[in-house]
Amino acid sequence: MSASAETILSIEHVAVHFGGLVAVSDMTFDVKRGEVVGLIGPNGAGKTTAFNVITGFQRQTSGEVLYRSHRLTGMKPHEIARLGLVRTFQRTSVFKERSVFENVLTGLHCSGRSNLWDTLLQSRREKSSERELADAANEILRFIGLERRAGEAAGILPYGEQRLIGVALALAVKPAMLLLDEPVSGMNQAETARFVKLLEKISASGVTILLVEHDMPMVMQVCNRIVVLNYGRIIAEGAPAEIQSNPEVIRAYLGQGKKRA
Amino acid sequence: MSRYFGWLLVAFLASVPLWMHDFYFLHVLITTGIFIIAAMSLNLLLGYTGQLSLGHVAFFGIGAYTSALVSLGFQIHVLPDFTIGLAPKPAWFAMLAAVAVAGLTGYAIGKLSFRVRGAYFVIVSISFAEVVRLVAVNWVELTQGPMALNNIPVLRLGAGPLELSFLRKPEFYLLVLAVAVVCYVVIARLVNSRAGRAMIALRENESLATSVGIDVTHYLVLATVVSAAIAGVAGALYAHYIRIVDPDIFLFIYTVTMVIMVITGGKGTLAGPIVGGALFGFVPEILRAMEIEPELQWVVYGVLMILVVYFLPRGIVPAIGGYFSGQKSGGTAEAATTAAEPVQK
Amino acid sequence: MDELFQHFLNAIILGGTYALLGIGLTLIFGIMRVVNFTHGELYAFGAYCMYALVMIFHVNFFLALALAMAMGILMGAALEMLLLNRLRGADIDTTMLVMIGAWIVMQNMEQFIWSGVALSINSPFPANPLVLGPLSVSWNRVYVFIIALALIGATYYLVNRTRLGKAMRATFQDRDTAALMGIRIDRIHTATFALGSGLAAAAGALLGPVFVVTPTMGDLAASKAFAIVILGGLGNITGATLGGFILAFVEELGAGYISSGYRDAMGFLLIILILLMRPTGLFAQKERIG
Numbered sequence: 001m002s003a004s005a006e007t008i009l010s011i012e013h014v015a016v017h018f019g020g021l022v023a024v025s026d027m028t029f030d031v032k033r034g035e036v037v038g039l040i041g042p043n044g045a046g047k048t049t050a051f052n053v054i055t056g057f058q059r060q061t062s063g064e065v066l067y068r069s070h071r072l073t074g075m076k077p078h079e080i081a082r083l084g085l086v087r088t089f090q091r092t093s094v095f096k097e098r099s100v101f102e103n104v105l106t107g108l109h110c111s112g113r114s115n116l117w118d119t120l121l122q123s124r125r126e127k128s129s130e131r132e133l134a135d136a137a138n139e140i141l142r143f144i145g146l147e148r149r150a151g152e153a154a155g156i157l158p159y160g161e162q163r164l165i166g167v168a169l170a171l172a173v174k175p176a177m178l179l180l181d182e183p184v185s186g187m188n189q190a191e192t193a194r195f196v197k198l199l200e201k202i203s204a205s206g207v208t209i210l211l212v213e214h215d216m217p218m219v220m221q222v223c224n225r226i227v228v229l230n231y232g233r234i235i236a237e238g239a240p241a242e243i244q245s246n247p248e249v250i251r252a253y254l255g256q257g258k259k260r261a
Numbered sequence: 262m263s264r265y266f267g268w269l270l271v272a273f274l275a276s277v278p279l280w281m282h283d284f285y286f287l288h289v290l291i292t293t294g295i296f297i298i299a300a301m302s303l304n305l306l307l308g309y310t311g312q313l314s315l316g317h318v319a320f321f322g323i324g325a326y327t328s329a330l331v332s333l334g335f336q337i338h339v340l341p342d343f344t345i346g347l348a349p350k351p352a353w354f355a356m357l358a359a360v361a362v363a364g365l366t367g368y369a370i371g372k373l374s375f376r377v378r379g380a381y382f383v384i385v386s387i388s389f390a391e392v393v394r395l396v397a398v399n400w401v402e403l404t405q406g407p408m409a410l411n412n413i414p415v416l417r418l419g420a421g422p423l424e425l426s427f428l429r430k431p432e433f434y435l436l437v438l439a440v441a442v443v444c445y446v447v448i449a450r451l452v453n454s455r456a457g458r459a460m461i462a463l464r465e466n467e468s469l470a471t472s473v474g475i476d477v478t479h480y481l482v483l484a485t486v487v488s489a490a491i492a493g494v495a496g497a498l499y500a501h502y503i504r505i506v507d508p509d510i511f512l513f514i515y516t517v518t519m520v521i522m523v524i525t526g527g528k529g530t531l532a533g534p535i536v537g538g539a540l541f542g543f544v545p546e547i548l549r550a551m552e553i554e555p556e557l558q559w560v561v562y563g564v565l566m567i568l569v570v571y572f573l574p575r576g577i578v579p580a581i582g583g584y585f586s587g588q589k590s591g592g593t594a595e596a597a598t599t600a601a602e603p604v605q606k
Numbered sequence: 607m608d609e610l611f612q613h614f615l616n617a618i619i620l621g622g623t624y625a626l627l628g629i630g631l632t633l634i635f636g637i638m639r640v641v642n643f644t645h646g647e648l649y650a651f652g653a654y655c656m657y658a659l660v661m662i663f664h665v666n667f668f669l670a671l672a673l674a675m676a677m678g679i680l681m682g683a684a685l686e687m688l689l690l691n692r693l694r695g696a697d698i699d700t701t702m703l704v705m706i707g708a709w710i711v712m713q714n715m716e717q718f719i720w721s722g723v724a725l726s727i728n729s730p731f732p733a734n735p736l737v738l739g740p741l742s743v744s745w746n747r748v749y750v751f752i753i754a755l756a757l758i759g760a761t762y763y764l765v766n767r768t769r770l771g772k773a774m775r776a777t778f779q780d781r782d783t784a785a786l787m788g789i790r791i792d793r794i795h796t797a798t799f800a801l802g803s804g805l806a807a808a809a810g811a812l813l814g815p816v817f818v819v820t821p822t823m824g825d826l827a828a829s830k831a832f833a834i835v836i837l838g839g840l841g842n843i844t845g846a847t848l849g850g851f852i853l854a855f856v857e858e859l860g861a862g863y864i865s866s867g868y869r870d871a872m873g874f875l876l877i878i879l880i881l882l883m884r885p886t887g888l889f890a891q892k893e894r895i896g
Binding site: 055057076077078081082086087088089092093094095096097098102105106107109110112114116119120122126129130133169170172173 | 466
Binding site: 313373376377379380381383384385387388389391392395396398399513517520524554556557559560562563564565566567570571574 | 635639641689692698699700702703704706707708709710711713714715717718825829832833836865867868870871874875877878881882
């Protein structure tokens, strides 16, 4: 992983207010290209809200998000995704009724080359584009390790594998940066270990990663840098070892324990 | 294998006028066919894109009125001294105009309506259709209001000795069949393509679809335009078959009929609207033969609809598809049915 | 000028019943999120009950109103328990389709039983209208207005000051917490649907003698009810009340000064305009996203 100092994502004094409720009071941090950054904090600290704001699913009350010098405020979520900033979701990660293969094909939407007329007339471009997409889907499935499940309905797969498909979907959009929302929540030890391997593979391929997680060992293992959010503001930033021994962080987590039960 | 079944079925249907000489039966086939085309168009919006649009009859009626007006010619006063008029055009041209106008209306209504979602969208769609109906009733100068547009010209193609006129039922039946096949192919190609995957994705999980870069509004409007255009074709066919068009064509009950056809047949499947359309094209005839009052017929439909929603929530086609393919690992009813449809993969 | 005042008066009188219709639907649509296509049929049901009670069984006119409303409540409860109860977790499409099915069945049963002939109900009021200077209004309509206001007031009281009303509002705001607090969600749903239906039936019973009773009278009433609910915001009773009067005004003035043929289109145009400009209705609070 090259130690390029280029900032790829910049969150500047973002605040999110709902009526009287303050979800995020003042959030400022950066992510540099190639990093794997963990965003942690007690429940209700504002992490998912932060994700929603960064990826355009929610409007911030004030502050700015910059991605590769694009100002993201006001952009629609699908536009942000097309810029290369792609997120996964905490709860539903897949299109349950469709097969695993169809899921990834759907994710490859933006790579398609044909238009409506191509489709209706079944032109050569349509057919070759569909072939390309099918090949790309198979490749992604191999990368993830789910090629044997390609024909099965995504909704009946074990939870851990559904999360993997969710990542496959995100990868299909050809992201420069991935935002993973609690990717291993609900996973057992074996699934988590498998996921960590995948994350390392993805990071090695050059994708910057920002993830929100509660599973501390996993976060400490995978991330280069950790950002701690509490009561809607960043209270600490640094390498895993520093964060682990940071008194403010420990105080914020008091009563929650170091490892998620 | 199912491709061949499809074409075999079409060949069989095409042969019907050769051996079926009961003109009343042909009439039933024709009206059923027109409704099936309309149901297929609604299925694109309701079944594949997941939008409960209850104003669909507006597109059907706009297609009918456009085709009628363009082939009859019209003149309206935009200002007291200023009129806009159109001389009568050949029916084939009128029908193409109907498709275009219906599609454009779909674009406009789609762009406006999809600002709201869920139950609000349903109400907006119904409201649009009702406004269109009331315009048809009240703008007498253009539409003749309740007095109806009469003597709509017959569709004629070609010229001189090679002229083909669609006046009699056998010819019109084949026309409807041909149009239905074309519409089916259009829809099949669309839903099995990248655009179709986007539509299905936004039906299944809108946020997830957005997160992979799918522009949800764009595909909603696209689905509406194609859906409206096909409904417009059905309307145009109706206009040149019945050859009288009045504002009752916009009644909500016709949207309901289409919805019943799509839901009972199986929304989101290609065969669904055909099965549903055939069912609700023939059931009235059977009930009529049993001499059941029209009101009670509708009671039967209403009860049927409720029963289908309760016991076969996905409709008849997926239920049958699920039965035949059994519970293969990973085989949900829809995955099995998608496999059963003509697919080029 | 007199004409304007007459329109105003007509609108006020009409607004009362519109408000009743709207409040009934906002309870159902707003609280239960059911797109209630049978609302218009309950309106017609109320009118037909009134006809049967007054014209066939010769029940006292005023008692008949109370009975018609009671029957509307029972009918609503029956519909909810029979049809909607099972669909409690289903998505909005499914309930909508079931409601459409019920609407078809109800309207056609009415058509079958009573045939399509327009029926009139005799009222005990003098035929000569009440004259107030240059304005006039029929006694029947005055009566309708007074009863409508009384019913609106009673509904307010029920929803805002009784335990049942509190339970309804709690279920509306947060169903899971309400269930945890011991509120019987099933019963609240049935009661809410029944109440909303009863109000629709009352509106029908009130207006039946003013106009005529036909099997399709419910359709127009339903569409106006939806317009009112959207105007006022889902679940917002005050909004529905105001919305009822606003719609009546728009209709009266529009029909009077623009074109009477498009009178019924006013409601729909209002719906379209409002939803496109303020998708949550005129009076609804801003909803939290996400």
